[in-house]
Amino acid sequence: MPVNHNLPVRTFSVVTGLFGLFALLSFSIRKGHIEQDAPTGHDSLMIVKDSAASVKAFLEVYNVLMSPRCMNCHPSGDVPLQGDDNHLHTMLPQRGKDGKGVYAMKCANCHQPTNTPGEHTPPGNPNWHLPPADMKMVFQGKTPHELAKQIMDPAQNGNKTPQQLLEHAHDGLVVAAWNPGEGRTLPPMTHDAFVKAWTTWLKTGGFAPQANP
Amino acid sequence: MIRLTVNQKTHKVDVDPDMPLLWVIRDIIGLTGTKYGCGVAQCGACVVHLNGEAVRSCVTKVSRAANQKIVTIEGLSLHNDHPLQQAWAEIDVPQCGYCQSGQLMSAAVLLKENPQPDDAAIDAAMSGNLCRCGTYPRIRKAIHRAAELQQEAGKKPF
Ligand code: FES
Ligand code: FES
Numbered sequence: 001m002p003v004n005h006n007l008p009v010r011t012f013s014v015v016t017g018l019f020g021l022f023a024l025l026s027f028s029i030r031k032g033h034i035e036q037d038a039p040t041g042h043d044s045l046m047i048v049k050d051s052a053a054s055v056k057a058f059l060e061v062y063n064v065l066m067s068p069r070c071m072n073c074h075p076s077g078d079v080p081l082q083g084d085d086n087h088l089h090t091m092l093p094q095r096g097k098d099g100k101g102v103y104a105m106k107c108a109n110c111h112q113p114t115n116t117p118g119e120h121t122p123p124g125n126p127n128w129h130l131p132p133a134d135m136k137m138v139f140q141g142k143t144p145h146e147l148a149k150q151i152m153d154p155a156q157n158g159n160k161t162p163q164q165l166l167e168h169a170h171d172g173l174v175v176a177a178w179n180p181g182e183g184r185t186l187p188p189m190t191h192d193a194f195v196k197a198w199t200t201w202l203k204t205g206g207f208a209p210q211a212n213p
Numbered sequence: 214m215i216r217l218t219v220n221q222k223t224h225k226v227d228v229d230p231d232m233p234l235l236w237v238i239r240d241i242i243g244l245t246g247t248k249y250g251c252g253v254a255q256c257g258a259c260v261v262h263l264n265g266e267a268v269r270s271c272v273t274k275v276s277r278a279a280n281q282k283i284v285t286i287e288g289l290s291l292h293n294d295h296p297l298q299q300a301w302a303e304i305d306v307p308q309c310g311y312c313q314s315g316q317l318m319s320a321a322v323l324l325k326e327n328p329q330p331d332d333a334a335i336d337a338a339m340s341g342n343l344c345r346c347g348t349y350p351r352i353r354k355a356i357h358r359a360a361e362l363q364q365e366a367g368k369k370p371f
Contacts, residue, residue, distance in 0.1 A: 090255070091341040103326055103338035104267035104319035110254040110341075116272045121253045 045163045047203055054204035060197035062144045067187045069177035073130050074139035080130055084185055099130040115181040123181035127173055148208035162202055169198045215279045220288025230276035235259045237275045246286040246314050257342030260315040261285045267322040286314035300359035308346030316342050320356050329360050
């Protein structure tokens with residue numbers, strides 16, 4: 001299996017604060033393991049590299065990320081998508097700089113903190129948005145290889161460390177995919193199963209499937 | 214009791230917190246300039262300002278507006294003289310008029326955030342407001358005119 005991703009290995013402890021936004025993370029090394037303490041009580045990241053298991057887990061993750069509930073807000077253009085056929089969102093709302101829309105067409109003008117009852121009504125979340133313009137995190141059109149590389153790259157993943165990626169499976173907007181409002185299909189596995197695949201992928205090294213298998 | 218400020222006036226309303234803000238504005242407070250079109254955030258007839266944002270009041274629960282500032286078409290200006298209202302009258306924008314309060318409330322957010330919008334900005338801001346009478350070309354023209362009026366008057370954007 002090709003090794004497409006290597007976590008930085010340090011033989012000393014580092015404590016760093018990122019713009020005051022992220023909790024302090026401590027790293028230490030033990031014989032081939034990299035341990036990163038979870039600041040929020042979620043699982044902590046202990047990496048035991050296993051590229052075969054990692055790639056297998058990512059392919060499950062990929063099926064979820066490419067499902068409409070995830071991909072529709074990770075479009076290749078600047079207009080979100082809708083429906084199981086990933087058509088452009090009616091009314092063509094624009095991403096905007098911060099991912100929250102523009103002018104009179106901001107996401108939260110229609111998307112409330114909770115789902116609006118009934119079919120064909122706006123799904124809701126207190127933090128509804130697309131990725132921002134300077135970090136588009138596109139899923140649409142990405143191969144498993146491309147998407148895995150992108151997610152592991154802090155320059156393309158919203159500056160997330162592997163520990164933060166691990167926790168991201170529990171992010172409110174991620175979890176919202178499993179409560180999409182009436183009449184919408186769910187991702188192809190349960191959230192628990194997704195967390196398991198996601199965690200396995202990261203804990204086995206976050207390997208990317210081959211570019212041309 | 215839910216407290217909300219509508220057009221700078223404080224109201225206390227005894228309603229289900231899940232009631233759409235549109236119902237409260239029209240049926241409880243009695244301001245009927247804001248219209249009901251679709252009820253599912255698809256048309257823009259019900260747009261009001263919630264803390265300056267052009268929310269769709271048909272899907273906005275009144276609980277979201279509690280202790281917040283609402284502006285409806287009746288409160289867009291004191292004497293119906295917002296540059297947009299002047300331009301709308303000058304260019305005779307409305308046909309049946311049903312969509313127009315929503316159009317104006319959306320356009321007002323555009324002009325506040327972009328005092329000299331080009332056509333692309335107008336499209337981006339107004340693409341969620343439908344007009345069954347097809348007054349879109351006049352709406353576009355009137356927004357450009359309102360931008361001029363606003364600039365001529367040296368007014369701070371509303
Ligand atoms: S009535 Fe609210 S958007 Fe149509
Ligand atoms: S003027 Fe009739 S719907 Fe717009």
